[in-house]
Amino acid sequence: MPRRTSRTTLDRLRTPGRVTGFLKTASVCALIAGLLSPLGQAAAAAEATAANDYCGSQCSDILPPGQNGNATLAQVLLNQSFGTQPEHAEDQLGPYANLAKGYPSLTNATINTFFNDASFGVPSDQVASTLSPGGRSDVTIVRDKKTGVPHITGTTRYGTEYGAGYAAAQDRLWLMDVFRHVGRGQLTAFAGGDPSNQGLEQQFWRNAPYTEADLQAQIDNAVANAGARGQQALADVNAYVAGINAYIDASDSGRYFPGEYVLTGHKDSVTNAGTIEHFKTTDLVALASVIGALFGSGGGGEVNNALSLLAAQEQYGVTEGTKVWESFRERNDPEAVVTVHDKSFPYAGKPADPQGAALPDAGSVTTEPLVYDPTGTGAGQSATAASTAATATALSSAKRGMSNALVVSGKHTASGHPVAVFGPQTGYFAPQLLMLQEIQGPGLSARGASFAGLSMYVELGRGQDYAWSATTSGQDIIDTYAVELCQDDYHYLYHGTCTAMEKIERKNSWAPTTADDTAAGSYTMRVWRTKYGPVEYRATVGGKKVAYTTLRSSFMREADSIIGFQMLNDPDYVKSPETFQSAVQHINYTFNWFYADSTHTAYYNSGDNPVRATGVDADFPVWARSAYEWQGWNPTTNAAAYTPASAHPNSIDQDYYISWNNKQAADYSTAAWGDGSVHRGNLLEDRVKKLVAAGGVTRAALVKAMADAALADLRAQDVLPDLLKVINSSTVTDSTAAAAVSKLQTWLTAGGKRTETSAGSKAYADADAIRILDAWWPLLVKAEFEPGLGTGLYTAMIANLPVDEAPSAAHGPTGAHAGSSFQYGWWSYVDKDIRAVLGETVKGPLERKYCGGGSLSGCRDILISSLKTAAGKTAAQVYPGDDLCAAGNQWCADSIVQRTLGGIKHYNISWQNRPTYQQVVEFTSHR
Known part of the structure; x- marks a missing residue:
């Protein structure tokens, strides 16, 4: 063997x-x-x-x-x-x-x-x-x-x-x-x-x-x-x-x-x-x-x-x-x-009279555990977990867009x-x-x-x-259903009958063979399946114990x-x-x-696209009851009526x-x-x-x-001009802020792109301006919105939409070195709020003005303050380095890596935000 x-x-x-x-x-x-x-x-x-x-x-x-x-x-x-x-x-x-x-x-x-x-x-x-x-x-x-x-x-x-x-x-x-x-x-x-x-x-x-x-x-x-x-x-x-x-x-x-x-x-x-x-x-x-x-x-x-x-x-x-x-x-x-101009296709919008919503009681939501009965020491995990986790993040980010x-x-x-x-x-x-x-x-x-x-x-x-x-x-x-539990945590009501969940398990086990290998071990993944899909969360709704399931067509x-x-x-x-x-x-x-x-x-x-029951709001969990099921839904085959x-x-x-x-x-x-x-x-x-x-x-x-x-920085091209308009609404007297504004304006005039000085130079033109915006964006978003929203709501909103997805943002939804950037971030929120503060017309505005409490001078103060903080951050602080890049290496932090799924490695290339396969x-x- x-x-x-x-x-x-x-x-x-x-x-x-x-x-x-x-x-x-x-x-x-x-x-x-x-x-x-x-x-x-x-x-x-x-x-x-x-x-x-x-x-x-x-x-x-x-x-x-x-x-x-x-x-x-x-x-x-x-x-x-x-x-x-x-x-x-x-x-x-x-x-x-x-x-x-x-x-x-x-x-x-x-x-x-x-x-x-x-x-x-x-x-x-x-x-x-x-x-x-x-x-x-x-x-x-x-x-x-x-x-x-x-x-x-x-x-x-x-x-x-x-x-x-x-x-x-x-x-x-x-x-x-x-x-x-x-x-x-x-x-x-x-x-x-x-x-x-x-x-x-x-x-x-x-x-x-x-x-x-x-x-x-x-x-x-x-x-x-x-x-x-x-x-x-x-x-x-x-x-x-x-x-x-x-x-x-x-x-x-x-x-x-x-x-x-x-x-x-x-x-x-x-x-x-x-x-x-x-x-x-x-x-x-x-x-x-x-x-x-x-x-x-x-x-x-x-x-x-x-x-x-x-x-x-x-x-x-x-x-x-x-x-x-x-x-x-x-x-x-x-x-x-x-994508389609001048034509409407209504689907999954907010219903006028929502029905069947099953929102959880505050503090009751817990994620359904997936892993059971792990054994083994897991030796060597720390040396490799981050690398493989990064690969998993890069893979899963594809679902986002x-x-x-x-x-x-x-x-x-x-x-x-x-x-x-x-x-x-x-x-x-x-x-x-x-x-x-x-x-x-x-x-x-x-x-x-x-x-x-x-x-x-x-x-x-x-x-x-x-x-x-x-x-x-x-x-x-994909819809989330709240199935009401009965008898115990593994039975639920289906059309009034207490029904057992189906337990699906997958066991992985392995054994050591050489002295430098990790020890023997095993672990089991367990999913509880219902007719409404796998269980993802547990909670209470109005005091009733429920399991939240996920059903996709x-x-x-x-x-x-x-x-x-x-x-x-x-x-x-x-x-x-x-x-x-x-x-x-x-x-x-x-x-x-x-x-x-x-x-x-x-x-x-x-x-x-499933045809939902009248009044169901696709954005929220609904009760797992016949009145709120997809029209024509057959739980055995998961077929339904589709638009x-x-x-x-x-x-x-x-x-x-x-x-x-x-x-x-x-x-x-x-x-x-x-x-x-x-x-x-x-x-x-x-x-x-x-x-x-x-x-x-x-x-x-x-x-x-x-x-x-x-090669464009979306924040620079579509949001930075209005941010600078607020800052420049009065003379900038602070020397640090003025120098930062000058660098940002020069970069913006040059096109606001993240481009090398020359082919293969591995250094950006306008590097300081790029560093400043990379450092400033998360700071300005927090300073602009957290005071008005409150820490709890601000944190909850970030769970729905990350603040930033710059090329070097390893914390973003795509992860580091993944190429794809600027899909998910608070660009629109900042844009709408800043234009509202400037007194410009905003279609579909935010419900409130946030920057500086809605006053131009207050907004200007927080932008300048956060900009000064960002300008003072060193390249090593903004780009802390990883197993590929030394701290402070801006180009490398942005660069694209072909993540290894096999034995062959390749060199990293300069950042581009474009399709992998292209015709x-x-x-x-x-x-």
Whole structure:
């Protein structure tokens, strides 16, 4: 049996000392020589067969750090010891990073300096390798020289999908294995027992605590409900899984499987003993549950909403407190930037006569424990917990939002064809969660990105004459129910009958094998499930003991969306904006979908939006009673009545579309706080609107608009001018404050962006001004609002919406080094309050004026006082340093890190606030 180690790759491979404890550095070179496997295949001088391509060489994409996410043990050791990279592991990182300084001089001709050519097929002189996976004659995988992207061409549907599975395993086998275990709540045991992995698996398993029977039932239901397409999807999945398993067998016998299997004890580096478990179809559902929880499950937070409402009512009284709370909630702010112009789509708004609310008694809420019966010493946790916790934070932050889209109608472009620059911001990881591929076969014709392990279809990309992409939308498909307890804490009333909760458990246990490993241990995760979903909190309501449960419309239905993705890849289905909209209507996750072909553009907001009972306020918990259930709800299948497609925000051929996880349309309420007058969507709206007004928009111009917004400090561009207006309402006599104001004004005049002095300098222009604003923002927000709100309410409001999300704000919702910034913060509150104090017109104002008690002079005093404090903070105080950056290193504090989920590490790059995977498209013709 192979020896098992109890330290995960997320520990061992981050710390070179840990690697050398396992395999001594002195023996690395000799070991590498013995481990080198037959990875280098001779390139075949054959050209991939491509379907008709109507993009005219005007489709491009990029996905850092690189396509190759697998590394043998030898390659991992080389990387750890000498920094060398496997082929195609890092080759997209440089071009991606270089756009930050290269975009000002960008032209259409130089776009592919920073992006890949995303045309179908591979020119014969660019073919790096050709493979017939599993010896099959009905499929080939051709990889290109530049990026190593697999171009899968099949003559049968089965063979095509088999090739897709094989290629996915070639590029992401270890990552796929990690995430099928995350989805099952079994990462800790799989990855060797390091306690720091527990946070990662706990975070997702609580939201989707499925049994094996649940996973299979989801497949069965999805297939049964989709007719012939459902049967085809099941056949595709089976072929895809067969391809994955064929690669597992081939790499095992050839000994070129990912090295992480050795470093976590699943395989022996000398004898090759041990097993890499085959995949099965239910593994894909487990994977999908993680991806769905990350990116496509808007809503929730009703208990936190209730707690902050109660705090507001305690501070101001019920009537006034409710008004104050609603003004901060900004459910339907008239100043919010929207994706669909001049059209209303009412959903989840505040009811005129709320019914069924079940707000907790003050001080009664407790979080339902997830972990039971932990054993073991947890030795070594302190050395690794922070690093892995940061990875978990970066992963979970994706649920909050990210991703952007800029789409311009052909009416306003130089060519007369629509232009789009769009992509999802899925975070930065090594290997990346997404992978690129082209897939061509019967009923399949697409190129683009897919989540590893779910790449039987391209999920974001282009077809023969159209392209599509998505952003996270966040509309509310999750509700919290208060189930009244009976008999004991584990029985509840369901339609008047005392009913037992279902106990779902997942145990992780591990054993030590070497002297430097952590001790043996185990722990159990336990979730109590009701018909209204898993229990998340306990409380009392009016003195009655209740459990608060969380029910989302995609719960137990993670597999349903496969039909929509199948349609997007089918050239015989998607032929127009209308058929595109019809396809994405089959996706039950909460996404904004964008489309462009040579003539048309389109938008559609997907998700199974439940039809709530009349009077139910989606922002707060409601009683678990039949009168307040979703209309048509079946607790066995979690199916319900959903709002019709026409009620979802949608549009065809609008002048332009922008999305950066902002509000979709007027009257369409999302669960997110912060859809107000200042949102990072404004950064795109302002730039694209100006381009459209001038006309003649090109691909390069739209990329420039995106890249310029990606370097902008939202606080500087949209809030700082009014802050300085207040301060400069009288002469600034304090020398420290005056010097700070001068620096901020100079930076603002220069554009208010966080840019390097020169490419690769690793130092910011206007560094002092950036440091001052980074230090000032949290201080000014606290000084502006806490005196008026009171400490209790101010603290409760911060739980709903963090104060700041600057690039270096490790305390923010995204965490440090994650790229995505400025989505969540008190930008709108400061903006509205300061404009009110200045006497300017504010639509949808806050209920009260806060800054300085509402007086201009008082506001000016607190701004100057907090600014002086901020100006006095050193760079080391503002940027305290971490395991990557020395204290005071401003550029490094902002920089983006590809967080390791495997054995290969990459260099950090300069901050950009842009999608991880991104397309630039302009089709020249149509079928």
